[in-house]
Amino acid sequence: MTIAALATLKTRLQRRKLDAILISQPHNRRFLSGFSPLDHGIEESSGVLLIPRKGRPLLLTDSRFELAARQEAPDFEVLLYRKGLLALLKELFTTLKIKKCGFEGHYTLHSSAEKLLKMATGLGVELLPVTNLVEKIRLCKDQVELAKIERAVLLNEEIFQEVYGQLRPGMTEIEVALQIENTMRMRGAERPSFETIVAAGPNGALPHAVPSSRTIKEGEPIVIDMGLILEGYCSDMTRTVARGTPAPKTREIIRLVRQAQLAGMAALQAGVTGKQVDAQARAVIKGAGYGDKFGHGLGHGVGLAVHEAPGLSPRYTKKLQAGMVVTVEPGIYIEGWGGVRLENMVVVEEGGCRLLNRDTTFLDL
């Protein structure tokens, strides 16, 4: 992947007449180099790539990450910034004869950009903000990436099944969430791709509920939204389940959300827009009178980031392309009662989409 992606990037640099580009966005950095350390927030970067149009790409980091850099990014020359990144860049712009360089305006702090621009101006180097250049290369996944994503999805399902098998009324939401995240780590996931959601009964009415110490009651709907990272790639899956006999209303709403999910999947194929797919699923929920209870988009892209382009939402009017990976996750949220959300991941293909999930727990009541 790295080599092909670097070649594509260099073509784009040529088209924009850039001598080089600085890559600070952590997923882009991993995508292009393989270097995996996270940033401790944008304020504490673990490294930056400097990719010249010609010649060997560079990975600039500090001593804490030197070992990881050399092991994980063998195609890159690793340089340490002992006197700060700015001083090293100043040196490199000169020795590599870089006169026009891009930087990621969407992942550079305003204050850092000001310092960078001041330094560059002093050297006679033109620095230009470039937005989402690498993100666009990441949009369509190749076979190697799809295989990684599929492995993440299948591991996610195995872990879900393991914990679901032990789920009993009387457990707290936090206990279930912890079991999920522990099982992820014991089973070799790098980490959860987001904070696991376990929201039972009325707590399910918040799409982004935080697990609480409330105990789970028999029969009530339990929203479990979980994702993990494996080999850098994310899974994201939601099931709404119950222990004991769910009430008729719960069954009815789960069936409705499932119908919406199927409608969304039926509409999904290369060439349609995210807006069109969202509309198909939304129509099912609206038709049943719950239109105002589905307050979020139908889905989002997944890859190295758990939320990335494209979107399946009323705002996403671009056409989907083969190789994109998206979630399909309609939901209904009713204050005081609870929520139901069902989420699968699919690959967009010509003429349809391919479901990555196999698990059907509670989907077909």
Add this chain to the structure above:
Amino acid sequence: MTIAALATLKTRLQRRKLDAILISQPHNRRFLSGFSPLDHGIEESSGVLLIPRKGRPLLLTDSRFELAARQEAPDFEVLLYRKGLLALLKELFTTLKIKKCGFEGHYTLHSSAEKLLKMATGLGVELLPVTNLVEKIRLCKDQVELAKIERAVLLNEEIFQEVYGQLRPGMTEIEVALQIENTMRMRGAERPSFETIVAAGPNGALPHAVPSSRTIKEGEPIVIDMGLILEGYCSDMTRTVARGTPAPKTREIIRLVRQAQLAGMAALQAGVTGKQVDAQARAVIKGAGYGDKFGHGLGHGVGLAVHEAPGLSPRYTKKLQAGMVVTVEPGIYIEGWGGVRLENMVVVEEGGCRLLNRDTTFLDL
């Protein structure tokens, strides 16, 4: 805290002749308002404060966080941006007659700042980057904050003791790290303040080691660096321990690092610089011939962020002030052998410092 901090902030706005300030940095946002949701990275903000010099402060967020906003930030008027933050700000600049507004250049993306500046210019509003204004107000902790930090430190120690009591050779580093993080969450911590480090034997040679599936051997040094968040405030503590009888070299190095820690604490008081304190501890390690094995600074500030100003390091030449909370954490790292780091938290006071930790496990061999 909120009320006093807001009053201080408004004085600073007056001094800079700003009509208002936009607060995007999550710790600053929580410090001033109480609003606790995290951002999902800087690209997915959970909300922004708009604080006018006169009148009620505003918390701008989206529907996902509305409930949390109303509950946690009662002093703020909560407004939802249904058509995006930019559109709402445009409206507010006009209705609140804001002509000169600050924004946090150190926590605003270059690309967001460009859009913001364009919108403001169109309205005739002057937008100015302001750096670390709120961070400076956060530097010295008041009694309420110190009490929260102390509770976080004491809970951290209880959890350490619980896990340390069960630590046996044959466990993997990951197992121990998971036990620590689970115990944190079961005992009511919001979350770990950073990814827990458990690094045994040679793995300890990396200051920022990631727990591995390597099993812990009898007698070898085990670096455990753990922190949690309680009521928003962080703890950060490192112990280097061993099961069975540690080798003479391990005991020697732990004693040496402890001497360095005590020397650092002895030098710590209001009015000295971070550089001076670092130098006192470093001299002990240098004197024993390990100067090049202590590659990081002696300590850092802790509060709402686990790493914040001030620093105890050769680069921090400003004077420390009473009420600052810092770590004192010398270490020695030897490739192939392992590492030893000891870390406590203290409050800077006039004429000395107050140790927040009570735990002395393995400190006094």
